[in-house]
Amino acid sequence: MERVDLLQSLFERAGGAKEVGKRSSLSRRRRSRAGETDFDSLSLKLRECSESVQSLETTSFQMLRELSAGITGQSRPAGSLGQVAPLVGGPPNNTPSNGEQEDEEEEVEVMFETKTEGLGHGRKYNIAVNLAEGKLTFKKHGESNSSSYSHQQVLQLIKSRSKEQRLGILLAGQNRKDHNFINMQAREQFCQLIQLIRNRMKAGTGMDQDSVSIFVGTWNMGDASPPGDISSWFRSAGKGKTLPHALAQPHDIYAIGTQECNVSEKEWLSKIRGTLKMVHDMDYEKLASQTLWGIRLVIFVKPEHINKITHVQGSQVRTGIGNALGNKGGVGITFFYGSVSMCFINCHLTSGNEKCSRRNQNYYDILKGMGALKQRKLNQFFLTNQFHHLFFFGDLNYRVDLGATEIVEFAKRENHGSIFKEDQLRKQMEQKKIFVGFDEAPILFPPTYRFARGRRSLDDYVWVKQKRAGIRLNVPSYCDRVLWCSYPGTIIANSSYGACTDIMTSDHSPLFASFQVGGVKQFVPEPGRGLGSGENQTFIIVDSLKAKIQTSSKTSFFVEIYSNCFEGVQRGSVNDEWIDTQAGYVWPVWCGRDHVFKVPPIVTQLEYLEQQHILILLKSTESDESYAECCVSLRGLFAPAPVSVTKTLIHQGQEIGVLEAYIHVTLDHYPKPEEDLYSDLNFITADDSSDLDSGRNRAIAHSFINSTSNGVGGRTSSMSDRSIHHVARSSTHSSSSSSSFSSLTSLRSHVSQQPLPSPPVPAEKPPPVPISSPPPPLPKRRDLSHRPSSAQDSPHQPPTPVARKPESIAVTGRQESTALLQALSVTSSGVSWANKQAHLVI
Numbered sequence: 001m002e003r004v005d006l007l008q009s010l011f012e013r014a015g016g017a018k019e020v021g022k023r024s025s026l027s028r029r030r031r032s033r034a035g036e037t038d039f040d041s042l043s044l045k046l047r048e049c050s051e052s053v054q055s056l057e058t059t060s061f062q063m064l065r066e067l068s069a070g071i072t073g074q075s076r077p078a079g080s081l082g083q084v085a086p087l088v089g090g091p092p093n094n095t096p097s098n099g100e101q102e103d104e105e106e107e108v109e110v111m112f113e114t115k116t117e118g119l120g121h122g123r124k125y126n127i128a129v130n131l132a133e134g135k136l137t138f139k140k141h142g143e144s145n146s147s148s149y150s151h152q153q154v155l156q157l158i159k160s161r162s163k164e165q166r167l168g169i170l171l172a173g174q175n176r177k178d179h180n181f182i183n184m185q186a187r188e189q190f191c192q193l194i195q196l197i198r199n200r201m202k203a204g205t206g207m208d209q210d211s212v213s214i215f216v217g218t219w220n221m222g223d224a225s226p227p228g229d230i231s232s233w234f235r236s237a238g239k240g241k242t243l244p245h246a247l248a249q250p251h252d253i254y255a256i257g258t259q260e261c262n263v264s265e266k267e268w269l270s271k272i273r274g275t276l277k278m279v280h281d282m283d284y285e286k287l288a289s290q291t292l293w294g295i296r297l298v299i300f301v302k303p304e305h306i307n308k309i310t311h312v313q314g315s316q317v318r319t320g321i322g323n324a325l326g327n328k329g330g331v332g333i334t335f336f337y338g339s340v341s342m343c344f345i346n347c348h349l350t351s352g353n354e355k356c357s358r359r360n361q362n363y364y365d366i367l368k369g370m371g372a373l374k375q376r377k378l379n380q381f382f383l384t385n386q387f388h389h390l391f392f393f394g395d396l397n398y399r400v401d402l403g404a405t406e407i408v409e410f411a412k413r414e415n416h417g418s419i420f421k422e423d424q425l426r427k428q429m430e431q432k433k434i435f436v437g438f439d440e441a442p443i444l445f446p447p448t449y450r451f452a453r454g455r456r457s458l459d460d461y462v463w464v465k466q467k468r469a470g471i472r473l474n475v476p477s478y479c480d481r482v483l484w485c486s487y488p489g490t491i492i493a494n495s496s497y498g499a500c501t502d503i504m505t506s507d508h509s510p511l512f513a514s515f516q517v518g519g520v521k522q523f524v525p526e527p528g529r530g531l532g533s534g535e536n537q538t539f540i541i542v543d544s545l546k547a548k549i550q551t552s553s554k555t556s557f558f559v560e561i562y563s564n565c566f567e568g569v570q571r572g573s574v575n576d577e578w579i580d581t582q583a584g585y586v587w588p589v590w591c592g593r594d595h596v597f598k599v600p601p602i603v604t605q606l607e608y609l610e611q612q613h614i615l616i617l618l619k620s621t622e623s624d625e626s627y628a629e630c631c632v633s634l635r636g637l638f639a640p641a642p643v644s645v646t647k648t649l650i651h652q653g654q655e656i657g658v659l660e661a662y663i664h665v666t667l668d669h670y671p672k673p674e675e676d677l678y679s680d681l682n683f684i685t686a687d688d689s690s691d692l693d694s695g696r697n698r699a700i701a702h703s704f705i706n707s708t709s710n711g712v713g714g715r716t717s718s719m720s721d722r723s724i725h726h727v728a729r730s731s732t733h734s735s736s737s738s739s740s741f742s743s744l745t746s747l748r749s750h751v752s753q754q755p756l757p758s759p760p761v762p763a764e765k766p767p768p769v770p771i772s773s774p775p776p777p778l779p780k781r782r783d784l785s786h787r788p789s790s791a792q793d794s795p796h797q798p799p800t801p802v803a804r805k806p807e808s809i810a811v812t813g814r815q816e817s818t819a820l821l822q823a824l825s826v827t828s829s830g831v832s833w834a835n836k837q838a839h840l841v842i
Contacts, residue, residue: 108132112190113141114179125179129190134197151197158310159187159339162376164567167191170307184567185602211491212305212337214515215251216482218346220259220395222453222506223294226271231279232500233510240445240498243514250280251514253337254300257346259395260506261294272298288333292316293326295394297346299333311336317369319349319362330366330394334373334387339520341387343373347394353475356424359397360434364653377569378562378615380626382653384437384485385615389492389517392438393482395508398425400447404463404475411446411476412458419447423478432655436648438483441497441513447476448499448509456501456509482513487613489633491518520611538604540566540614540634542597543642543662545590546579547618547649549628550656555620557588557627565601565612565634572596574621585657588618609665610635616659618649628656632663639664 108131115122124141136154139146149171158168158176164184170176181187217233232238235248256272263271269286276284284300287309291297295316301309311334318329330347349362367383378386400407401422410418420426420443428434452460461476480499486492493516499509545559559572573596575588590596601609618628628649637643642662649657 114181116177116179129193134201154194155307157191188602211519212517213251214253214517216255216391216393216513218257218393218480219510220506220508221261223260223262224505227505230503231275232502233512234275234279236496236512236514238498238500241496242498243496250282252302252305255344256298257394258296259294259348261296265291288312288314290314290316290331290333292329292331295331295348297331297333308338309335313373315370315372317366319365332370332373343387343390345392349397351397353399363434367653381615381629385629385631388487388490390485395479396481397479399477400475407476408461416443435483436650436655438485440483441494445499447478448511449477449479450474450507453507454504456504480508480511487631489635537666537668539666540599541595541664543595545596546660547588548657549586550584551586555622557618558621560617561597562615563612566599570597570599630659634665637663637665638667
C-alpha cells in the first residue's frame with residue numbers, strides 16, 4: 001500500500017485531475033479510521049491508480065497533439081523551430097540555424113521509432129516523414145546510411161489485425177516489411193501523415209471517396225460445359241432488376257460462384273478473364289480462388305486496385321453425407337479493400353423439397369466451420385459480426401411450397417410476388433430460423449430452376465425427374481440467391497438483381513447482383529487540428545446496460561467491447577443486479593455508480609469516429625463463454641447525454657435476446673458535420689402491403705427501412721421486423737460514370753444505414769423492444785439524477801428535427817428523376833427514413 005500511495009502522490013504532483021486528489025485524501029481518511037487495510041480499500045486504491053494513469057496518458061497525448069499541430073499546415077509564429085520535434089519515440093531534432101528559420105519553405109519532418117522482427121533479433125529504425133517534399137526516409141538505428149522513398153513508392157500500408165502496433169509497409173521494388181510502432185496511436189498517426197501527403201499531391205483532383213463497385217454472380221452449371229458466350233451474365237442482362245447499357249460499367253470487384261462445375265480451374269479462369277476483356281476491354285487480375293469438388297469461388301479485381309487489397313484468406317467446409325463429402329458445402333474468401341472488410345461465401349446446400357431443416361443446418365455448419373476466415377482479435381464473435389459486409393450466395397436449394405402448374409401460371413402473369421410469398425427461404429427468415437440480419441434485393445424475375453436444357457421460355461420448366469429410386473418432383477423454385485449482411489451505419493446500395501435468359505446449358509439460369517459499397521478512408525485531420533483539438537473531452541461512454549438472454553443458466557455475466565478506434569479489449573465488471581425473469585430467460589443489469597465503460601479513442605475527430613463500430617460481447621463469469629453479441633455503430637451517438645440504443649443479440653448466428661443500453665460519445669464541441677459524401681444516393685421504398693397477390697408488374701419485396709444505426713432505430717435484423725411491400729418497376733435515367741455513386745442518382749437502392757448528418761436527440765423513452773413480452777423498466781441509476789430527459793434539457797443539443805409526413809408522388813417518363821430528387825432527397829434534418837416513407841404511384 002505504501003508503494004500505491006507513493007505512485008498516487010507522483011501522479012498528483014505531475015498534474016493529475018483534482019477530483020482524483022480529492023478521492024485519494026478521502027480514501028486515506030477512511031483507511032486511518034478503519035485502522036487496517038481491507039480488500040475494499042485496496043480495490044479503491046487500485047481504481048484511483050488506474051484513473052491517474054489514464055489522466056497522465058491523456059496529458060501526454062495532449063502534449064503530442066500540440067507538437068503535431070504544425071505538421072498539418074498550421075502557420076508557426078516567428079522564431080519557431082524549422083523542424084517539428086519527434087512525435088513518437090524519436091530523439092529531438094537539432095535546432096536549425098537562424099537562416100533556416102527565416103526560410104519561408106521550412107522543412108517539416110516527423111520522426112517515428114519502429115522495430116522490425118527477424119529470425120535472430122529485430123532491428124530498430126528511425127522513419128522520418130517529410131511533409132514538404134512528400135518522402136519517407138528509413139534509417140537503421142546506429143547507422144549513418146539511410147534510404148529515401150517518395151510517397152508514390154509506398155504501395156501498401158497494411159494494418160495488422162492481431163497486433164495493434166504493427167504496420168506492414170510495401171515499397172516499390174522491395175519486399176513487405178513489418179514495423180512495430182510503440183503503440184496503436186503512433187501507427188495511426190503515421191498512416192495519417194502518408195494519406196495527408198497524398199491528398200496534398202493531388203492538386204486539383206479532389207478527394208477519392210474510395211467507394212467500390214461489386215459484382216456477385218452465382219450459377220449451377222449442371223455438370224455441363226459453359227457456352228461460348230457468357231457475356232450477358234457479366235453485363236447484368238436478363239430479367240429482373242437490371243442496369244441500362246449506359247450504366248453497365250466495369251465493376252471494381254467480380255465475385256463469381258459456381259456449383260456442379262466440371263471445368264478445370266485453369267480453363268474456367270481463362271474463360272472469365274477473356275469474357276471480362278471482351279465486355280469491358282480491360283485485363284482483370286485474379287485475386288484468389290477456392291474450390292471444393294464442383295463448388296468454386298473466384299475473385300477478380302481491377303489492376304489499379306490490387307494494392308488496396310490486403311489480408312486475403314480462404315476456407316472451405318464440407319456438408320455432404322456425414323459432413324465428409326464435398327458435393328455439398330461452401331467455399332469462402334475474405335479480404336480488406338482499404339479499411340473495409342469483406343467476406344464472400346459461395347455454397348451448395350442440400351436439395352429436396354422436404355429437406356428445409358437440413359438446409360438450415362448446412363448454413364450454420366458453413367459459417368461455424370470457416371474459422372480460418374475469422375480475424376484473430378474477433379475470434380469469439382460469429383462470422384456475421386467479423387466483417388463490414390458479408391455476401392452469402394449460391395444454389396441454396398430452397399423451394400416454393402406451391403404446385404408446379406400454379407407456379408408457372410403466376411410466372412407467365414409476372415406475378416412473382418405470389419410465388420415468393422410461398423418461398424421456403426422467405427418463411428425461414430421471417431421466423432428468424434436462419435440468416436438473421438441478412439437482406440435480399442426484391443425478386444422481379446421468374447424462378448431460375450428447373451428449365452429444360454437448351455430452352456428458356458416459361459413453358460420450358462420441367463419438374464418431373466427420373467431417379468433410380470423413382471420419380472421425383474422438383475417444382476420451379478428460386479434456388480439461386482444472393483444475400484448480404486452489413487454492419488449498421490455502413491453504406492451499401494444494390495443496383496441490380498436478376499437472371500440471364502440466354503445461357504441455357506444447365507437447368508439453372510445464372511444469377512447476377514451488383515452493389516455499390518461506401519469506403520472507409522484513412523482519416524486525415526483538418527489543418528491545425530492534429531489528432532485532436534483542445535482539451536481531450538472525447539470518450540466513448542457506455543452508461544448502463546440491460547440484456548434479455550435466452551438461457552436457463554443462472555450464471556453472472558460481464559461485458560467486453562472491441563473496436564478499431566481504441567487499443568486492446570475493454571473488459572467491464574460483473575452485472576450489478578438482476579431484474580424479474582421469465583422462464584428460459586435471464587435479465588442481467590449493469591447500472592452501478594460508475595460508467596460501465598469510459599474509453600478514450602485513439603483519434604478524437606468526429607469525422608473519424610462516425611465510421612467506427614463497437615462490438616459488444618456478453619460472457620459468463622464461470623467459463624468465460626460467450627452467450628450473446630451485437631454490433632453498434634458510433635454514428636448517431638455524439639451527444640453530451642446518453643442515447644438509448646436497442647440491439648438484437650445473437651449467439652452462433654441465432655437470435656437469442658435483446659440488449660438495451662445508454663451509450664454516447666462526448667466531444668470537445670458538437671459542430672454540424674460536413675455534407676455527406678454519398679448524399680447523391682436517393683432511396684425509394686413503397687409502403688403498400690395490403691395485397692400480396694395483386695397484379696401485373698408487381699412483386700413482393702422486403703422493406704429496406706432502416707432508421708438509425710442503433711436503437712434510436714436499430715437496423716432491422718430479420719424479415720419479421722420488416723413488412724412485405726410491393727415495388728413498382730421502372731427504368732433508370734442516369735448518366736454514365738465509372739464505378740461511382742454519382743451513376744446511381746435515380747436508382748432504387750437499398751442502404752443498410754442512413755448516415756445522420758447531425759447529433760441525435762437523446763430519447764425520452766427507449767424504443768419498443770422486439771420481444772415477446774416487454775421487459776421490466778431499467779432501474780434508475782443512483783448517480784444519474786442529472787441526466788437530461790430530453791434534448792431541451794441539454795444546452796448543447798441541437799433543435800429537434802421535424803419529420804415530414806408520407807407523401808404520394810405521381811411521376812411519368814422523364815419527370816421521374818426530378819420528382820424523386822425534389823420529394824425524396826436526403827435532407828440535413830437527421831430524420832430517419834422510417835419517418836419518411838413514400839408511396840410511388842405510376
